[in-house]
Amino acid sequence: MSGNGVAEAIRAENIVKRFGSIVALNGVSIKVHRGEMLGILGDNGAGKSTLIKCMTGFHQPDSGRIFVDGTEVVLDSVDRARSFGIECVYQDLALVNTLSVYHNMFLNRELRKPPFGLLDHAEMRRRTADALNDIGVGVPSVEEEVARLSGGQRQAIAVARAVYSNARILLLDEPLAAMGARESGLIIDLIERLRTRGDIAMIMIAHNYAQTLDVCDRVVLVQHGEITFEGRSAETSVEQLLEIVRREYRAARRGL
Template sequence: MSESTTTEVIRTEGLVKRFGAVTALNGVSLYLRQGEVLGLVGDNGAGKSTLIKILTGFLQPDEGRIFIDGREVRLRSVSYARSLGIETVYQDLALVNELSVYHNMFLKRETLLNPLPLLNNWRMRRLAREYLESMGVNIPSVDTEVAQLSGGQRQSIAIARAVYSRARILLLDEPLAAMGAKEGSLIMNLIRTLKNEGQVSIIMIAHNYAQVLEICDRVNLLQHGRIALDKPAGQTSVEELTELVMREYRVGANQRQQPLAGR
């Protein structure tokens, strides 16, 4: 990916978000290029989820600016963000376990047998099967209830549904959390497929630095509500990211101990 010629699809400048006396974001500036996979890492409480909720239109920043395709916007709602091509897949996936795969793929976007107000199950089943196969998502059948699928398969369905809804910017909140190696590889392969196609730009929150460095083009480390590191994945390492996080703990521990030392 050429950094000088690739278009930025999203940019934030100085985002600030406060919850009472707590400042969750304290001047976050980041960018995402067309077709890029950006890994967003940081310890619990660093502000990652707050940032994602702002980018998906669920929360409003107290300060700062957001640009989509170079144009300043106010993401006033989730539906407005979706109209701009921004989709989010959260850890809870928002799938209905009792429904089939194809019904979940078309949830709230059902195809009807016009002019009759009846579901066109045949069409939805066929389109879901074709789309999942094109993305390399392997499941027993699109008729299978989501509850019967593995965690990796369910995550794949949620990601595929977001992309199928014409997402241009995909926000993934811990897509690899609590997954074994086999299930994690399903998601990694799906993200790799999307990356190779270059049509969807992705911000992925993750705690596993090795997985982030394997799949992402670039890494941002969020600390104290700010971007503390922005590097191409090939120019950083698990050791560097770990050291930066541990250094924060050491500094915090020293600050807590100083009043005791003066007694």
């Protein structure tokens, strides 16, 4: 239980993940509560994406424990993680460009109709339109190929898909990367609406310190597979974070 009395949604303890001789995560611990947004900051290769992928069942940690709603779980596949309500919107946009919006919304969760179990396209179209209306995502048509949409629209659909599939723990991998101000605004609004619902715990990884402090309740800084800073956004400044990173650069240069 957290200080503000909201239930803890997910907690990762001492996660270690190696790829051959490279230690991507070296004992990382984080936790997030319902209705809370945690930001994970760090340089390229710091281990942010690996951490997220350990929580979605895409990677299996070499050691460490993961708890969902206070109960320890083993996330040995994406499907297993999903069964616990963990959904991720990936950096590389987990959408298939050559498929329509509604096929993407229902990817690997397709609705079928009796008697032959064929795809129920009409129902998927209807529910997609409803779901997108619900959280205020606008697209020209749910039958549009995703390739024809803007980056912001694609990202919004990926988020909508996660939420629609009853995600209770939503992981966002660089949701604002390579996006203009207007497109970012679209996503930030969407995230804000989801946070006010209060039932979803969100973790977002990002590069942009100012933006992350703005959007998130708490932030952690990951460097070389370890957490080097943790704090509430309201009590953290960009300068403070930059100072930690600068210190590391200096140490690295001295090391040379």
